[in-house]
């Protein structure tokens with residue numbers, strides 16, 4: 580099972596994958612979505628890199644074409660690949676007789692608390708792929724926050740990783756870079772809610788105004804990305 584699982588991962592076009600033991604997150608999953616996701620003992624976190632130069636280009640925050648290209652790249656191109664990968668993995672797990680629920684890469688279902696169907700960062704963190712930074716982004720060891728995620732919740736008996744250690748240290752570059760003042764500067768804590776470190780409403784409202792003034796119209800989705808751009812863990816292109 581484990582080696583076949585690895586083959587599916589190798590062929591599905593993702594850059595990162597990890598298996599999370601969800602037991603530390605069960606209460607939070609219950610609170611967010613009832614038993615639908617809390618019943619799963621594990622989740623597979625799938626990560627796809629965002630193109631380095633596309634992130635670099637949004638440092639020029641006023642360039643309309645680059646802003647549009649960034650939004651297209653992350654929401655249409657990268658998310659599509661993640662959703663296809665999650666579908667492939669779900670098919671494999673179901674064929675083996677296990678439950679599998681693919682959670683799409685980007686999905687806000689509640690504009691009251693800006694939450695999605697089920698969390699991606701919890702699974703990515705518990706699987707060992709990275710930690711939740713001051714930006715509330717998942718910061719990976721390999722590519723910093725320049726990665727997007729999809730998640731497949733499952734009961735398959737896959738080998739789980741260990742949660743990754745937080746390596747933000749005294750850095751606050753994302754806090755300084757955020758034009759909306761959306762981050763409190765506090766470090767992420769497992770026993771506290773996201774509001775402790777990040778205000779999604781402030782981020783969203785900034786982006787709504789920004790898109791209107793820059794693009795002259797409402798555009799679905801999109802973040803300004805300066806928190807992703809500023810993080811030193813993603814700032815260097817690692818050549819093979």
Ligand code: SF4
Nearest residue numbers: 757782802803804806
């Ligand atoms: S996307 Fe922009 S506005 Fe939102 S938190 Fe990141 S830096 Fe701040």
Ligand code: SF4
Nearest residue numbers: 712713747750753810
């Ligand atoms: S910019 Fe610094 S504080 Fe923010 S997530 Fe990255 S390492 Fe952590």
